[in-house]
Amino acid sequence: MSDNEQLMELYQQLLVLRHFDEFCYDLKMKDLIMNGFHPYSGQEAVAVGVCSLLRGDDVVFSTHRPQGHSIAKGSNTRAVFCEMLGRRGGVSQGIGGPMQWIDKPHNFFCGSIVGSGLPIAAGVALAFKRQGLDSIAVCFFGDGASNTGAFHEGMNLAAIWDLPVLYICENNQYGEAMPVQEFVPVSRISQRASAYGLNGISVDGMDVEAVLNATTDAVAQLRAGNGPVFIEMITYRFRGHYGGDPEHTYRSREEIAVWRNRDPLLLARTRLLARGFSEETLDELESNVRAEMEEDMEWALEQPFPTVEQATDHVMIPLGQD
Amino acid sequence: MSDNEQLMELYQQLLVLRHFDEFCYDLKMKDLIMNGFHPYSGQEAVAVGVCSLLRGDDVVFSTHRPQGHSIAKGSNTRAVFCEMLGRRGGVSQGIGGPMQWIDKPHNFFCGSIVGSGLPIAAGVALAFKRQGLDSIAVCFFGDGASNTGAFHEGMNLAAIWDLPVLYICENNQYGEAMPVQEFVPVSRISQRASAYGLNGISVDGMDVEAVLNATTDAVAQLRAGNGPVFIEMITYRFRGHYGGDPEHTYRSREEIAVWRNRDPLLLARTRLLARGFSEETLDELESNVRAEMEEDMEWALEQPFPTVEQATDHVMIPLGQD
Amino acid sequence: MARMSYRDAIRETTAGELRRDESVYLIGEDVGRWGNLFGASAGLLEEFGPARICDSPISEAAMTGCAIGSALYGMRPIAEIMYIDFITIAMDQMINHGVKYHQLSNGQVRVPVVFRTQGGVGMRNSSQHSQSLENWFVNVPGLIVAMPSTPADLCGLLRSAVRSDNPVLLIEHKSLYFTRGEVPEDDYTIPFGVADIKRPGEDVTIIATSWMVLQALAAAKTLADEGISCEVIDPRTLWPLDKQALVDSVKRTKNCVVVTEAPAEGGWSGEAASVVHEQCFAELRKPVRRVCGMRTGIPYGTDLEKAVVPDAGWICDAVRELLA
Amino acid sequence: MARMSYRDAIRETTAGELRRDESVYLIGEDVGRWGNLFGASAGLLEEFGPARICDSPISEAAMTGCAIGSALYGMRPIAEIMYIDFITIAMDQMINHGVKYHQLSNGQVRVPVVFRTQGGVGMRNSSQHSQSLENWFVNVPGLIVAMPSTPADLCGLLRSAVRSDNPVLLIEHKSLYFTRGEVPEDDYTIPFGVADIKRPGEDVTIIATSWMVLQALAAAKTLADEGISCEVIDPRTLWPLDKQALVDSVKRTKNCVVVTEAPAEGGWSGEAASVVHEQCFAELRKPVRRVCGMRTGIPYGTDLEKAVVPDAGWICDAVRELLA
């Protein structure tokens, strides 16, 4: 259990992620975010809980749905807005777009090929282990990703070599329109950990404190050098797979409503209220966050687009300087 | 438990596979088999036990170590000798060689890319299921193959679609020089089945009757349409990975001796003796089999090599006839 | 004749083949519930049911292997790889297995599988979702590679692909899905290895593939106003290649430009240019000009992604220079 | 100068780099216990231990991803893909990730990874173990592609590869492992993009890569007896390509033959021929001749596998025809 101050900080981060995401959704609807935006709303407790335990030198690999992880890892919200919008000043200077950026100062990577991060994260962890560091690699991926060959190969490699990778499977119940029950033939994805001799656990991914607690142990174990950890976070994405997808083809309004009742922001807020914070304090916090996000967005909207020269720069290190 | 006659038949098949293999080993040492030969000696109980339960219309996918499976599935030993030697008259007319042939009349396929057979076998099973047939697909693969992405993706596909595939993992303790304990972080590879909601079992692969019993149930289940089955056969290859590999780099003479004590041929023979067969009967059977294999080999050695025209034929079906 | 979009042409043709032959089925990620990312199989799940419209898990290798295996035993799968960039995960199954089984069986087995995928820019999805990888497959014996540029060509080539017992890779283009064109209503097929002259002309032959055909046609239109008459040839299949059609054209025009969206080095432009050089050396006024994509990862964004691959302007410049 | 085999050149150079730089490590299937299938890393496990000579599980995708990830954080991996045919399993990691990270990070991260593999015929292992897939990688921005043909070139290029912060694919050839040659003893490197004239000559330029260089040299010897003087040029890196060297040579000889083991269609021969045509059009007497592998899966067997790819005889015939 976290103390009041800590929970308050987590709540603030949840708000940042949510409002950031909702502004992005609007930008996508206006075609200002041009494509590849995948909303994170509903899953914030995972990114916030996990990343709150990480150090700057820990490395995060994320997916096609990276904004929450990136911001929680420390990326500047203005830079992430810019990247979404394809503007200079973005984390990848606007050339990567909403699902492919690298924020080196914050040791953050993502990419749009499902499952591919697992082996690469293992490689980062190998480097840390060889160098005698206690930094760790964290790899986020989805329920759908657990059906990729890269998942299996990467997890196995990390397991046999005891590499410090924290594998976080965000089971948000769908991979695009594919319901997890139909495509993953085990009731808990964490059961897959046993194929690698690991103890997988499943955690309520809507509850930021549950995420925090489970991950605290995991991070300690990893820093102590005890091999990879696999945690399934049970969560839900509130919006469609991408901004504007045909949700009705695969899920009902009722189902969404049930999960929305367990909104991670609502859960955290209720808990803060129970611990004595006032409605006013929390409302004020939220409106401040929202205003800040709006300001960041406005700023980002004024940034220039990269030129073609900029966008085609750095394909390789020039020969002779490599 | 099988009856006397059945055990005798299985024993005969074990002898065929063993003597076939040992002749191949000699041919390899003489460079008459040119490359890619992987001895099967020691693992015969698996191929013989499993394939004895199959029908002609069942399909087998094998590996870079296919000769035992192919012969047990019905391939003509002369044709397999020819293929090993690269002669016309081989199962693939001598152009595929020791690890890549297709024996269509016997519904047998193999290939030299580790793990790749698993998805393809699932596809065959899909065809059978769609066509309402009760034929099954059988896929043999090794302990090392269980670390490939294709293993994971293929097994998952077969599981979610309840496809009639019998997955037989021949755990012969090594993948080339890699000891299974070091590369597969579970004590029983069959535990990996649980990642697909399947009940994996591990069976003594040196004991042809144990193989037979376990597989009998599996085949019945498959023909009844109850989805894939995963059996790990615990076995050992008596010879190096390929004819002439540096075995000493990864295993000891002592280890080999221990396993040789459990030679599947020896086990079957002991059991036949206990059931009243005489040494003479069994010796005579063995020398007959050996003589027959020798004759097949001699025959194969007289077959011509394919011409370049033959070897480059059938790359595609000619356009217009396709 | 009906006027329809390239996307609808895919759907109609697929539906037609599904109706015609019970052994045809479609497999791919979200081809069912979603009816493909672009709607290219919308409604098919409802008509044909899940046994014939199979939503695959995110397992490109398994899906590909599954298609191959089923093709060996009587099925005629159309396997959809959502983006050609993901084919990198399916390469072993395709290249080491699917395209080799016919030869390995000495002609005894056939692998009537169609791999459908789409490449190129147009969805502003940046470098992991916009590549032009077609030439990889041209160098692989055993595989037909088709790249239709119009709804009518799509229909005819897709029908041929489904009905062929050879494995076929049919590469669509995301910038073509919502282009429209006339499509004959009969059950026609287009044979592999037959190029099409999309616009006849006299001064220069422009060889272009897929979406680049549209750029070439736009260039030809602009250049016509300048009095330059361009012949635009679309090979339609990269392998087999209708060398004769290219050669006949260039022998007449004596000038040739090859346009590909992929970068020049190691791409298909080298193949096309070589064929022309080899067979029209005497007639050519100047060497064949290649107009190709920049050697870069595709950047995000409408303007940028289009700025790094050829457009009508690039082609016009090349033609003008060539004829100067 | 020391005389050594290509195989030993790999081992010695790898050992040298491992000694020179602590961040270098070797990862691959059976590179340790077995010391590679051909002995190209024999003894290294003993000298450097399992942390630096890592036997990988049969997981080409994971091994490749692992190499890439570790390269992002201070390591300099040499990742060995046992046969180039297996690279089909690693393509996503290489193509969609490893070669794109530098650009995606706007130059902030570097990916100093070397992928070593080997292709071609020579082990009589048939169609799933003998392919020549190099041109796939030439079409991929962000990657250097080297194909050394001699022990000395191997040493210099492998050193450059290990020391480069760009990703490098170095493709060896199974028919070269036991060829021998003189190797300078100093710590020299060979820059990428610099071709080597393996034999100077006047009448025709033969551009050949990898094992085909040896075939070209054998052809040149035969043809010399007939009074034909061949210049044999080995580009050594397919990308970057030393276009100037090829062009300078052809401008002198006015005749050109390109030799590749891969089939012509979609292969690198088209690229090389195009470069020569583009830049030597005026000087060329006849179009560039391509001498390439047959369009077939590689059959099993000593004679057959060699019969389907170019040898000195094919090259001699092509040169004679060209000069006729």
Ligand SMILES: Cc1ncc(C[n+]2csc(CCOP(=O)(O)OP(=O)(O)O)c2C)c(N)n1
């Ligand atoms: C290898 C690959 N196949 C398919 C896709 C297309 N695709 C993008 S996101 C997605 C669903 C991923 O599902 P999941 O892993 O559960 O993550 P989520 O989207 O739910 O966060 C798919 C299939 C892809 N990007 N990469």
Ligand SMILES: Cc1ncc(C[n+]2csc(CCOP(=O)(O)OP(=O)(O)O)c2C)c(N)n1
């Ligand atoms: C994808 C792939 N990687 C590597 C190899 C090289 N190779 C051939 S056999 C083998 C070992 C296979 O081990 P296992 O699956 O246990 O089968 P076994 O050889 O023991 O029968 C390896 C690594 C290959 N053929 N294919």
Ligand SMILES: [Mg+2]
């Ligand atoms: Mg999901």
Ligand SMILES: [Mg+2]
């Ligand atoms: Mg094994």
